[in-house]
Amino acid sequence: MLRLERVSSGYGRSPVLHEVSMEVNRGEIVALIGANGAGKSTLLNTVMGLLPVSHGSIHLDGTQIDRKSTPAIVRAGLAQVPERRQLFGTMTVEENLRLGAYARTDRAGVPGTLEEQFKLFPILSERRRQAAQTLSGGEQQMLAIARAMMARPRLLLLDEPSLGLAPLLVERIMLLIHRLREAGGTVLVVEQNARAALGIADRGYVLENGRITVADSAKSLLGNAAVQDAYLGGEGGSTRAIEERIRAKRRAILGR
Amino acid sequence: MKIRAAVVAFLVAVAAYPFVLKGQYPLSVGIITGALAAGAVGFVLLLGYAQQLALGQAGFCMVGGYASAILCVNYKWDPLLALVAGALVAMATAWAIAAPILKLRGFVLAMASLALHLILIVLALEMAFTGGALGTYGVPKFALLGLPLASDLAFYYVVWAIVLGFVLLGLAIDRSRIGRALKAIAASETAALSAGIDITRYKVQMFVVSAGMASVCGSLAVHYLRAMDPNVFGFAFSLNFITAVIVGGLTTVWGGVVGAAIITGLREILRGLSLPLWEGVIMGALTVIVLIAFRRGVAGFISHIYDRFTGKGAPRVSLAQPDLSALKKLEHPAARLQVEGVARSFGSLRAVANVSFAVETGAITALIGPNGAGKTTLFNLIGGYQPLDSGTVSFESRRIEKLLPNQIAALGVGRTFQNLQLFDNMTVLENVMCGTHRLFDRELFNRSKAKAALAFVGLHGAEAMQPGELSFGHQRLVEIARALALEPRLLLMDEPASGLNDSETERLAELILQISALGVTVLLVEHDMRLVMGLADHVVVMHHGEKIADGSADVVRKNSEVINAYLGIDHAAA
Numbered sequence: 001m002l003r004l005e006r007v008s009s010g011y012g013r014s015p016v017l018h019e020v021s022m023e024v025n026r027g028e029i030v031a032l033i034g035a036n037g038a039g040k041s042t043l044l045n046t047v048m049g050l051l052p053v054s055h056g057s058i059h060l061d062g063t064q065i066d067r068k069s070t071p072a073i074v075r076a077g078l079a080q081v082p083e084r085r086q087l088f089g090t091m092t093v094e095e096n097l098r099l100g101a102y103a104r105t106d107r108a109g110v111p112g113t114l115e116e117q118f119k120l121f122p123i124l125s126e127r128r129r130q131a132a133q134t135l136s137g138g139e140q141q142m143l144a145i146a147r148a149m150m151a152r153p154r155l156l157l158l159d160e161p162s163l164g165l166a167p168l169l170v171e172r173i174m175l176l177i178h179r180l181r182e183a184g185g186t187v188l189v190v191e192q193n194a195r196a197a198l199g200i201a202d203r204g205y206v207l208e209n210g211r212i213t214v215a216d217s218a219k220s221l222l223g224n225a226a227v228q229d230a231y232l233g234g235e236g237g238s239t240r241a242i243e244e245r246i247r248a249k250r251r252a253i254l255g256r
Numbered sequence: 257m258k259i260r261a262a263v264v265a266f267l268v269a270v271a272a273y274p275f276v277l278k279g280q281y282p283l284s285v286g287i288i289t290g291a292l293a294a295g296a297v298g299f300v301l302l303l304g305y306a307q308q309l310a311l312g313q314a315g316f317c318m319v320g321g322y323a324s325a326i327l328c329v330n331y332k333w334d335p336l337l338a339l340v341a342g343a344l345v346a347m348a349t350a351w352a353i354a355a356p357i358l359k360l361r362g363f364v365l366a367m368a369s370l371a372l373h374l375i376l377i378v379l380a381l382e383m384a385f386t387g388g389a390l391g392t393y394g395v396p397k398f399a400l401l402g403l404p405l406a407s408d409l410a411f412y413y414v415v416w417a418i419v420l421g422f423v424l425l426g427l428a429i430d431r432s433r434i435g436r437a438l439k440a441i442a443a444s445e446t447a448a449l450s451a452g453i454d455i456t457r458y459k460v461q462m463f464v465v466s467a468g469m470a471s472v473c474g475s476l477a478v479h480y481l482r483a484m485d486p487n488v489f490g491f492a493f494s495l496n497f498i499t500a501v502i503v504g505g506l507t508t509v510w511g512g513v514v515g516a517a518i519i520t521g522l523r524e525i526l527r528g529l530s531l532p533l534w535e536g537v538i539m540g541a542l543t544v545i546v547l548i549a550f551r552r553g554v555a556g557f558i559s560h561i562y563d564r565f566t567g568k569g570a571p572r573v574s575l576a577q578p579d580l581s582a583l584k585k586l587e588h589p590a591a592r593l594q595v596e597g598v599a600r601s602f603g604s605l606r607a608v609a610n611v612s613f614a615v616e617t618g619a620i621t622a623l624i625g626p627n628g629a630g631k632t633t634l635f636n637l638i639g640g641y642q643p644l645d646s647g648t649v650s651f652e653s654r655r656i657e658k659l660l661p662n663q664i665a666a667l668g669v670g671r672t673f674q675n676l677q678l679f680d681n682m683t684v685l686e687n688v689m690c691g692t693h694r695l696f697d698r699e700l701f702n703r704s705k706a707k708a709a710l711a712f713v714g715l716h717g718a719e720a721m722q723p724g725e726l727s728f729g730h731q732r733l734v735e736i737a738r739a740l741a742l743e744p745r746l747l748l749m750d751e752p753a754s755g756l757n758d759s760e761t762e763r764l765a766e767l768i769l770q771i772s773a774l775g776v777t778v779l780l781v782e783h784d785m786r787l788v789m790g791l792a793d794h795v796v797v798m799h800h801g802e803k804i805a806d807g808s809a810d811v812v813r814k815n816s817e818v819i820n821a822y823l824g825i826d827h828a829a830a
Contacts, residue, residue, distance in 0.1 A: 035757050037727045134605060136628020164674070164754050166626045166783050166822055192757060231757070239786055242758065246765040246790025253769040256793070 001026045001186055002047070002078075002155055007056035007066070009046040010210075015054060016042040017210045024155060029177065029187045031197040031218060033231055034207035040190040041083060043207065044157050048080050049073045060155070074103045077154035081144045083163060089133035093124050096132050096143055100150030110150070117146040120179070138169035142176065149180070156180065158189040162196055174200045194231040198222050206231070258562060259427060262510060266423070270416045274409055283408050284480070289520040290415035291476035296500045296512030297422040298469025301429065304506030305438040306462035308358060309366045312373030313470045314494040318380060318486075319346040320471030325392040325484035326385060335398045339475040343468040350467030354460040373494065380486040391485025398479040415476050419513060422469055426509030429465075433693060433702070434458060440679050440690045446641065447677035452665035452694035452742060503546045505553020514555045518546075578714035580770055582707075583740065589775035590652055591668070591745035592617050593638070598647030598657075600630075600637055607633040609801040610647070615746070615794075620768065620778045622788040622809075625798035626822050631781045632674065634798070635750055638779075639671055640664045651746065666694040670744030672735045674751040674781075678723040684734050685710065685719040691741030709737040713767060729760045736767065740776075747771060749780040753787050765791055785823065789813060797822065 002024040010016035016039045024030045034040050045051045047058060049070040058066040065073050079100075088096050097117060101110045118125035121142045127135060132143060141161055148156055158177065162170040170193065177187055178200045191197035198204050198218045206214040206227060214227060221227050250256065273286055295317060302308050323342025327333040333341070353372070360368050380386045387393075397404060398411050405411045429435050437458050440448040445455055478484045496519060504515020522542060526535045550557040593615040600608045608630040615621045623631050636642045638649055640661040649657040656664050665671070670691070679687050688706040695702070710716050713733040723731055732752065739747055752768070753761045765787055772778055782788050788795060788809070795812040797805040799821040805812050812818055 036729055036755065036760070134602065136626070138627045164627070164751065164783065167785060168822055169627055192755065242762065243786040243790040245762065246786060249766055250769055250791060253766070253773050 001061055002188070003059045004043075004047070005057050005059075007043075007046065007058060008054045009042065009051050010054070011042075011051070015210065017046065019056065020207075020210070020212055021056075022205050022212060022215065024186060024188050026186055027181065027184065028203060029181050029189065029201045031194075031201035031204040032188065032190045032207055033192075033194040033197060033204060033221075033227075035230070036192070038207045039210040040207055041159055042210075044080060044159050044188075044190055047073075047157065048078060071103065074151060074153075075105075078157065079148040079151045079153035079155075080157040081148045081159060081161065083159040087132040087140055087143060087147070090131055092129050092131055093135070093143055094128040096147050097124075097150050100147035103151055109152075113150055113152060117149055120149075120183070121146050121176070138165055138172065141165060141169075141173055145173075145176065145180075149185075153185075155186045155188065158187060160190060160192060162191060162193045170196050194227075195222075257566075258559070261562070263420075263424075266420065266510075266513070270413075270420075274412060280408070283412055285520060285524050287408065287412050287415055287480050288477065289516050290412070290419050291473050291480065292496070292500060292520060293419045293513045293516035294415070294422055294476060295470045295473025296497060296504065296516045297419065297426050297509050298466035298473075298512075299497055299501045300504075300506055300509050300512040301426055301462050301469075302466035303501060304508075304511065305429070305435065305442070306459045307442045308459055308463060309362055310357070310369035310463065311366045311494060311498060312369035312371070313466065313497060314489040314491070315369075315373035315376045316346040316350065316467040316470035317474030317477070317489040317493065318373075318376050319349065319467075320474030321478040321484045321489060322380065322386055322392070322474075323471070324475040324478045325395050328396055329392050329394055330385075334401055335396060335475075335479055336400050339472060342475050343471040346471035347464045347468040350464045351460065354463045355456075358456065358459050358463060370491075370494070373491070377486050377490065387485070389486065391483055391488075393483045395478055395482045395484065397482075398476070411480070418472065418476070422472075423509050423513060425465075426512075430509065433699065434461070436682070436686060436690055437693060438462065439681050439686075440693075443679035443681050444677045446661075447673065447679065447738075448690070449641070449661035450639070450665055450671040450673075450677070451690045451738065452662045453690070454660075454662045499543055501553075503543055503553060505550070505555035505557070507552050507556045508559065510559075511553045511555035514558070515553065518554060578767070578770070579711040579716070582711035583709065583774055585773075586743075586745060586775035589745060589777070590617050591615075591777040592650075592652055593746060593777070593779065594648075594650040595634075595638065596648045596650070598634065598637055598649065599645045600633055600642065601645060606801045608637065608644075611798070611801075611803045612647075613796045613803060613806055615777060615779050617777055618772070618775060619793040620772050620780070620791050621794045621796065622792035623779065623781045623796050623798065624783070624785075624788055624822065625804075629798040629822075630801040631798055632750060635748060635781055639669065639748060665742060668743065668745040669748065670739030670742045670746070671748040672732075672739050672750060672752060674754055676728075676731050676735055678731060678734055678738075680722065680724055682722075683719065684715065684721050684723055684726070687723060687734055688737045688741050691738040694742060705743075706737075706741050709741040710734075712740060712770075713737045729756055732756065732764070733767075736771075740771070744776060746777045746779065749778065749782075751781055751783060753782060753784040761787060 004020055004022050006019040006021055008015050008017055008019055020043060032040055046053060049068055053066040057064055060076055065076055097114055104110065123139055124143055124146055135143060161173050165173060174196050177189065181187060189197050198221055201218040204218045204221045205212050274283055299313055302310060320342035323345055324335060324338045327338035327341060328335055357368055381389055399405060405414060437453045440453055441455050441458060448455060474489060500515035500519045501512055503518055505511030522539060526538055596612050598608055598611050611634060625631050637644045640659050644657055648655055651667055685706055688709055689702050692702040692705050710719060713736055715733055715737060718726060723734055753764055756764060761784060768778060768791060792809050795809050796803060797812055797818050804821060805815045805818050
């Protein structure tokens, strides 16, 4: 569906991405994981046409999209849920959702899609007349995803959906993403929280310093020793082990 | 070096001008340019530094103009004394109206200040002592305390000496802690408050200073025109002023001088071409072209070229190990925070409802809870960023719930933000120096204090960089260093681990422990349970605005209500 071939891109003259090749097939959830500054957001912004491609090509269902403007790419069927949500805070939930459908040409279908979103995210239905800024963090993330879905995208790009969310909500959001796929959606999710993202993904890519270093099924990535070391905290990377290390440091530094 | 080069260039240009372009006409242009430049320097301080869109500054030119005209003609005052008197009246007026008018922002402030200008024009037209529509005539030539300036050349040099004085004053402000505070306010008012900077105070100061400079501009112009009437400083003049500083550039006071020279120079050249119809059109088009070509104005462009020519590029970072000996242990660490029955609602939403807890001196206390539980709101209430509906907050023996954020910061309460609030118009070192604002030390001490804080977090290689050149994790450290430079007794951290990966999170945990070892009391909001459970001596749990649990990490994690509301099974006690 989406295919990147040896794509390089970046800001000004310094490239951030170096010959990145990857693909997302119809009906898949693909996770892109990597450290801060590895180029994950740059990759999404490049796909969306917000940054120019200096080398390589990007195709969506066989159509080259790397020379198109962002609005044209949105019309072609891509939708991005940006990092930190970027909602229209003073507008109501419903207004935010309707704005997501701006690029659509079939106005008549919008109310139907709106109802679909309310069915998928019942809490948003309850809060449809409330200003977006009064929602809690998790609800805002749901609204951001629902807003992107309003464009009936063929492919949804999610940038750090778990950022700033409580542990319980991270699970819930990941479950929702999984449900989107069951409803026929295709998702590319970029995550710092590699464990959560790989937990729902079919396949995954690891981005390091602007290069794809590992590409595999999500299951094998979770079992991959190098990936565990770098992104899942290694052998000792379980939640409890990190906590214990921090406690040991506390005893050493503070003596309590 | 750059400033010295600019001053030398300025002196050479001013001194040489009358000898290069000889005659009465170029000299007149030089004098009027100088008068405009004097006011424009003040306007840069107001618009560029304090970011106050007050467009009615020509009103203060009227104050100066009328003061000089009336005092010299009707009361035979010495012109210099009249100029000073006018400036004092203008500054007093500015000070009196500053409190209400600077509460307004953006376009509303622009309209309000233009309205004040309009009031002055109407008053000048209707009052008897201004001479009404005819104005006041027969203003004498300028004189220095009885010493008349016989030639226009002498007046020219006096005008430009005043301009130089204003520029040097502006540069001194720029390099002082006031200038840094203004830059901080422009970049992020919230973060400026957290560093203990009193925002209103500096805005008012710049409003008053710029009013004085505008008044001097008016006085000088009137002594050149030898008459004053309500139309001299009308809206057209205001527009001239605005165009001059925008074309010249708002990032440095030199922008006012360069802009004034370009605007008057251009107009005179166009006048010389005698194309009355096209004058306005060409003037407008050139302005637009300059604006598009040089985003930071002509002065900003010249400064950029100078930097490039002298090879002052971006330094590269080489990060070092944290130097833990850089900061000393607190001598008086007492920092008990007591929150008692605090509540805050937004409309029908109860964000924080009757929450009480204590943060003991020297402890690491964590505030956790689901998104929307009211943690950040509670943080903002403690820091004074939002008013509370009821309840009390005490820091040691003082009640602080009615204090402003900068006053609370000044008591020794530092703060970092969930979404980074760095000043992107300053270097890393300057960012951290803002943290020393409350200490009123000499700049040398401030600098070394800021360097020590950077060394403590392990960023001493990054002092000269812009925050944007650092990775996200390092930017977090800059914010922590800025909070440490304030020498806090209590440090409030809002989700410090948000956006950090596992290894960065562990390093952050160690840093927080080292901060605690200095004697600093820490209160943090955090979602990363590994950090919370590993670090905290005491955990407070909020849900739907209420406190649902309060105790040690091990007690809280076994609490079934906390497990259901927040932790889920994964993070609960094994």
